[in-house]
Amino acid sequence: MPKMINNPQRVVDEMLHGFYKCHSDRIAKTRHPRVFVRRGRKSRTPRVGIVSGGGTGHLPAFIGYVRKGMIDAVAVGNLFEAPSAEVFLEAIRQADQGEGVLCIHGNYPLDNRCVGEAVRLARLEGIRVEHVCANDDVATIAEDGDRSASRGLAGEVLLWKIAGAASMAGKSLEEITDLCRRANLNTRSIGVAFAACIRPEVGVPNFEVVEGTMEFGIGHHGDPGLSSYKMRPANEIADLIMEKLLAVYPEGEEASVTVMVSGLGATTQMELYILYNRIADILKARGIRTSQSFVGNYFTSLDMQGVSVTLMKMDEELERLVAVDAESLLG
């Protein structure tokens, strides 16, 4: 499949140039070419800075969420590759208003290492900084429930929304960190792919989805799924997804959830809504109230064909924060 690029080695830089030219009313450059900040992030009353970052290939994540009520500064990595500690460190410095900084990142070995080092260095500079590691992928939760090796999926988008809203509301670094940790523990996601993505510098799909099958439990970096199923109708795909996600919610318990159905890049929005149609029915049948729902391309994997579904179990405080309008995505 031909790609609309110039040089596979230059896709990240050229994307960033285009992004900046398009959104320079909203974002600003910094002294580091891989760190961008939100204009107007400094309010009269200093508040906690929110940082995130990760590899490129997930638009609108991460840089698209540098918006009022979400991320203040972003660290941009190469394609599917964590930004370096130096990049995260500069993002932390840029976000700091004296009230501390929360850095939210996905649970991947290189991201963890780079964020860890950046946090250490920032603290040496006297910046108060905490980090929350998103690990919502149920496909990689250990049998005993241990999530230390679970990957982050689209749940992170909701963490940014919660952290951003809490920061705008004047909450402290400790409060926002606790909120995000709680929200993360309440969040479960799973990814399903019908075709793998194509990395422009490679030019062929990352893995092969056998015709007539789908991959369950795929990651965000072009990694194959953990199990393969025969392709089936959308409603049955929804059933399978929800069975895995709802397994962790105690049956019969009064609950409400926020739902995110995110296309992985090349799947039509029509299909996403057809899937959501069944998901909404399943939640209703289970007596679970849907607090808010988001259907769209929120966290992609280049041009992967497929979808990730995220459920975040709500409590009153989380519900209030997710409901706060973040800045328009329409521009």
Add this chain to the structure above:
Amino acid sequence: MPKMINNPQRVVDEMLHGFYKCHSDRIAKTRHPRVFVRRGRKSRTPRVGIVSGGGTGHLPAFIGYVRKGMIDAVAVGNLFEAPSAEVFLEAIRQADQGEGVLCIHGNYPLDNRCVGEAVRLARLEGIRVEHVCANDDVATIAEDGDRSASRGLAGEVLLWKIAGAASMAGKSLEEITDLCRRANLNTRSIGVAFAACIRPEVGVPNFEVVEGTMEFGIGHHGDPGLSSYKMRPANEIADLIMEKLLAVYPEGEEASVTVMVSGLGATTQMELYILYNRIADILKARGIRTSQSFVGNYFTSLDMQGVSVTLMKMDEELERLVAVDAESLLG
């Protein structure tokens, strides 16, 4: 390519069910299953109603733009097929607050016929109604500049934004109609495809893009392009697009434009920004100011691989109206 659907004959209805379940805080059903309206569209001071509609397969168009500051009521058709006159008529009725209704639609034979009939019937019912026909596709402008057979492309999104903002500002039906006609005449688009879309009820691509080539001047309905080019780097694609779009702007004239780069469904946002990076440079080199720019999936053709680029030449009034924030797309 497997599609996440249940029954190819039911995709439109199931998509609408899912859409409604997701957005029932914002949209409401009507007595016609193919007409949806925006909740809270009736302000204390009656204002002009804005209607649009068309075939399904273009999400977020059309129903996704039933939002504050854009469309008040939408007529939903089958896949790539205009809604009937009856559906448009009901949307017009629903949008009417006594100040008249403007119906904006793409220039396609069936859409024109159905809107025309609906307008005639609505007037018989005593509703003041006008319509504006979007025909921004430069690939289908006649040699002598006649646009009567030119197709509508993504330019329509900007017309909704202008009409919505003008209605909210209390302008009259005549004023908004004039504004939209002027905006439409100032608008030029072109579409480029690298691979055709797949209609779920057919299951194979609508047309074949020969390997190593791209189709220039494609329509929004899976129609092949008017000319075929050898595939080339993104910058050269941008050069070719802008050569065609800028041909209509007198050289050297002081001008400013709004730019929309819309993915057609399966193209990564990374590629869209790489293309925009060059487009912004070309405009700058030509001395044309970019008033606003939009890069994203604004008007798709199912899972077509490709992009449409729209330029709307601005004047002071249009610029003010496009700049009015429409309701958040993030929810």
